[in-house]
Amino acid sequence: MRVVFLGPQGVGKGTQAALLGARLAIPALSTGDMLRAEVKAGTPLGQEADAIMKRGELVPDEIMLGMIKKRISEPDAVRGFILDGFPRNIAQAEGLDALLAEEGRPIDAAIRFRAPRELLLKRLSGRRSCPVCGSVYNMETNPPRKDELCDKDGTVLVQRPDDSEEAINRRLDIYVTQTKPLSTYYEAKGVLKEVDGTRSIEQVRDDVAAALGLTAASSRVGAQ
Numbered sequence: 001m002r003v004v005f006l007g008p009q010g011v012g013k014g015t016q017a018a019l020l021g022a023r024l025a026i027p028a029l030s031t032g033d034m035l036r037a038e039v040k041a042g043t044p045l046g047q048e049a050d051a052i053m054k055r056g057e058l059v060p061d062e063i064m065l066g067m068i069k070k071r072i073s074e075p076d077a078v079r080g081f082i083l084d085g086f087p088r089n090i091a092q093a094e095g096l097d098a099l100l101a102e103e104g105r106p107i108d109a110a111i112r113f114r115a116p117r118e119l120l121l122k123r124l125s126g127r128r129s130c131p132v133c134g135s136v137y138n139m140e141t142n143p144p145r146k147d148e149l150c151d152k153d154g155t156v157l158v159q160r161p162d163d164s165e166e167a168i169n170r171r172l173d174i175y176v177t178q179t180k181p182l183s184t185y186y187e188a189k190g191v192l193k194e195v196d197g198t199r200s201i202e203q204v205r206d207d208v209a210a211a212l213g214l215t216a217a218s219s220r221v222g223a224q
């Protein structure tokens with residue numbers, strides 16, 4: 001299954017992509033995580049992306065398309081993938097479609113998560129992540145078991161540098177002007193599904209499953 005997750009920053013795309021990826025045994029591909037790995041490794045691409053990401057702006061389309069083209073051609077993505085954070089604008093969506101058309105494997109579904117801006121700001125300000133394994137927590141809604149330490153490896157959790165108020169507001173503005181129009185794009189292709197992102201992580205997980213025609217899972221989830 002090839003799925004695109006759409007929705008504003010903080011709505012829970014990364015959280016849900018990890019859950020669905022684990023359930024379907026397909027990779028959850030976050031372009032934000034890929035870029036952060038480049039920044040951490042200090043590659044030329046990472047150096048270029050670092051300042052752009054800190055400002056909350058978009059990295060150029062050619063770079064993003066090249067990155068996705070390479071990643072979806074890897075063996076673990078043959079059975080499918082979930083795209084979290086890509087495409088971000090119409091040019092990226094058209095580029096992705098052209099790539100997939102060459103291989104005869106189009107997008108099966110685009111899920112759009114919705115939530116009001118006040119809730120997004122609240123969630124983003126409470127977000128903490130593990131710099132080692134990438135697990136994501138929320139100090140209010142999905143806290144770690146002990147202090148600000150990762151449940152999986154005990155590392156001290158950190159706040160993302162682009163979760164400053166100024167960068168969050170810029171990212172949300174760019175979402176409205178550039179990314180939101182993708183709903184119309186995927187609706188016209190007949191693959192758009194809407195999910196209410198304001199519900200609990202478990203409820204949203206089950207709504208995603210229902211939107212994709214899967215049965216609901218039963219367990220409570222921890223950090224992703």
Ligand code: AP5
Nearest residue numbers: 010011012013014015031032059085123127138141200201
């Ligand atoms: P990226 O890493 O994609 O960040 P983003 O777009 O800002 O999205 P977020 O990660 O903030 O939101 P999310 O919906 O995944 O929320 P999460 O699940 O963490 O991109 C970063 C930057 O990289 C971009 O700004 C850009 O510069 C660059 N970039 C990336 N892709 C690009 C592209 N294609 N083109 C160009 N540039 C690109 O949840 C948020 C919080 O809420 C967490 O604390 C979580 O625990 C909590 N939470 C989640 N769900 C729930 C729930 N249901 N109830 C309660 N709490 C919840």
